[in-house]
Amino acid sequence: MNSKLINLFAETFGIAEEKLLPGATLESLGLDSLAVIEFLFQIEDQFHIQIPDQASPPRTLDEMVRLIEPLLPKTPPFNAAMVT
Numbered sequence: 012m013n014s015k016l017i018n019l020f021a022e023t024f025g026i027a028e029e030k031l032l033p034g035a036t037l038e039s040l041g042l043d044s045l046a047v048i049e050f051l052f053q054i055e056d057q058f059h060i061q062i063p064d065q066a067s068p069p070r071t072l073d074e075m076v077r078l079i080e081p082l083l084p085k086t087p088p089f090n091a092a093m094v095t
Contacts (some may be wrong), residue, residue, distance in 0.1 A: 013080050019057070022070070023050060033073035045067055047075070054079055 021028045026040055037047055047068045055062055060082040069075040 013076055013083070015083075016054075016076055016079060019054070020050070020075075023053065031072055033071070033076075035072045036070055037072065037075070038070075040072070051075075051079075058083055060084075 014051065016026060017031050020026070022044060024040065024046070030040070042050075050067070053060050054060070060079075062079065062082060065078075069078055
């Protein structure tokens with residue numbers, strides 16, 4: 012899973028990272044649907060992305076990561092020739 016997303020999730024909701032397993036339901040982590048939507052908006056603002064509207068919000072941590080991860084900006088590859 013994406014460590015940036017997991018770190019942000021843990022920090023935002025005050026949940027220990029070791030409890031953030033891929034199959035954990037967001038409800039079991041203490042989140043209601045409003046908290047999930049607010050977190051998605053936070054991700055959009057922080058990473059300057061647009062998460063597509065969908066009929067139902069993600070139910071598990073893995074679903075959330077799979078929804079967001081493809082939209083995150085890729086870091087440019089390291090170019091050793093640019094180092095002086």
